[in-house]
Amino acid sequence: MSSSVQGLVNDLRSCIAALPLHKETIRMLTKCSERNSERALSVAQEVYNYERGDSSKALEMLICRAHMLWNNPLPPHLKNFQANYAELRNHWPYEHHRSLLYIENPRKESLAYLWRDCNSSVLRKMCYDKHRWADDSAEALAPTQRQQLLDMIFHHYLFLKNNVRLCQNSRKLPVPIVEIPMRPLGNDAADSRIRNIFKRKIAMAWNLLAWDNRPLSGENELLLSDIIRNASSRTQKRLYQRACKRAYIISQGPGDEKLTGDLQSLHFSPSPLLLRDI
Numbered sequence: 001m002s003s004s005v006q007g008l009v010n011d012l013r014s015c016i017a018a019l020p021l022h023k024e025t026i027r028m029l030t031k032c033s034e035r036n037s038e039r040a041l042s043v044a045q046e047v048y049n050y051e052r053g054d055s056s057k058a059l060e061m062l063i064c065r066a067h068m069l070w071n072n073p074l075p076p077h078l079k080n081f082q083a084n085y086a087e088l089r090n091h092w093p094y095e096h097h098r099s100l101l102y103i104e105n106p107r108k109e110s111l112a113y114l115w116r117d118c119n120s121s122v123l124r125k126m127c128y129d130k131h132r133w134a135d136d137s138a139e140a141l142a143p144t145q146r147q148q149l150l151d152m153i154f155h156h157y158l159f160l161k162n163n164v165r166l167c168q169n170s171r172k173l174p175v176p177i178v179e180i181p182m183r184p185l186g187n188d189a190a191d192s193r194i195r196n197i198f199k200r201k202i203a204m205a206w207n208l209l210a211w212d213n214r215p216l217s218g219e220n221e222l223l224l225s226d227i228i229r230n231a232s233s234r235t236q237k238r239l240y241q242r243a244c245k246r247a248y249i250i251s252q253g254p255g256d257e258k259l260t261g262d263l264q265s266l267h268f269s270p271s272p273l274l275l276r277d278i
Contacts, residue, residue: 009033012040015047020236021059022227028066035207039070056239062242069211072220075250077152077266078210084141084149089202090134091146093126094178098186115175123154124175133195152266157205159248159268160213165271166246168212178207214246221271228273247271 016029033040042065050058074082081088095111103109107117113222114122128150141149154176160166161173178201181189188194224244231237249271 009040012044012047015051016043018049019050019059019062020239021062022231022236022240024223024227025063025066026046028071029062030188032066032070043229056242058242059239063240065120067220067243068216069214072214072217074210075215075217077149077156078214080149081153081206084146084208085202085206086135086137086151087139087146088150089198090130090139091128091150092131092178092198092202093128093150094131094180094198096180096188097182098188111177112179113176115161115177118158120158123158124200126150126154130199133191133198153205153209154207155266156215156268160208163248163270166213166248167208168246173205173208176201186257213246215250215268216271218249221247221249221273224273241273244271244273247273 012033013030016026016033019026019029021029029043033043043062046062046065049061093111100106100110108114111122111125114125115174128147139146157173157176164170164172167173178194178197180194180197183189224240224247228237228240228244231240247270248268251267251269
């Protein structure tokens with residue numbers, strides 16, 4: 001490492017140490033900055049925002065990145081999502097727009113409408129058969145494992161869709177299934193376009209679940225609870241509580257990464273951190 005780069009690293013370390021954050025958050029931010037250049041740039045940007053005057057938002061962002069993303073491991077079902085990404089894309093559920101022409105009551109029968117209405121019955125209606133736009137990716141999951149994993153993923157997605165306040169920017173989540181568009185003459189869109197829609201939809205679901213709105217691990221929840229309970233000041237306590245305003249947890253589920261449970265083995269709920277008065 002050149003002397004100039006080392007000097008920047010040392011300067012950033014000093015800036016992080018001067019932030020009015022808990023010592024464990026300081027330790028995490030310093031460690032992440034030293035090991036990853038992209039994270040170092042992200043921290044440096046928020047430190048700049050803090051020093052420029054946007055102090056509260058910048059500190060909340062640093063707390064979220066330290067405790068809810070960078071040092072917050074993926075839960076087992078999302079690790080399996082990541083490991084079997086291409087296979088799941090080949091079995092991602094879909095619905096033809098033209099099928100709505102033949103449905104007597106689309107509001108109650110269409111998958112897309114059920115998702116828009118956050119109707120839990122959609123979880124029982126979706127089919128995970130391999131579609132004709134699939135590629136030749138190898139498949140490692142047994143059919144029952146794949147069914148279970150997709151059930152978990154969409155159960156997770158429905159929880160967030162039903163709890164917009166827990167989502168980043170309180171943004172309402174879009175429909176996760178592929179909606180195959182129809183041409184003016186009534187036939188489906190080109191296969192190449194449909195394949196791209198599958199790619200975009202699964203990428204969207206992955207980013208929303210794993211990056212933008214990742215569940216808080218039990219270990220991190222305990223740490224944040226301890227930080228809030230033993231905060232050095234009321235200001236610091238309120239800061240951490242605001243940073244935890246979107247925290248949610250998996251309160252029960254598989255203890256390992258094997259796919260052995262069923263849809264009900266995952267139970268999502270807002271973190272008790274949200275129940276404390278700010």
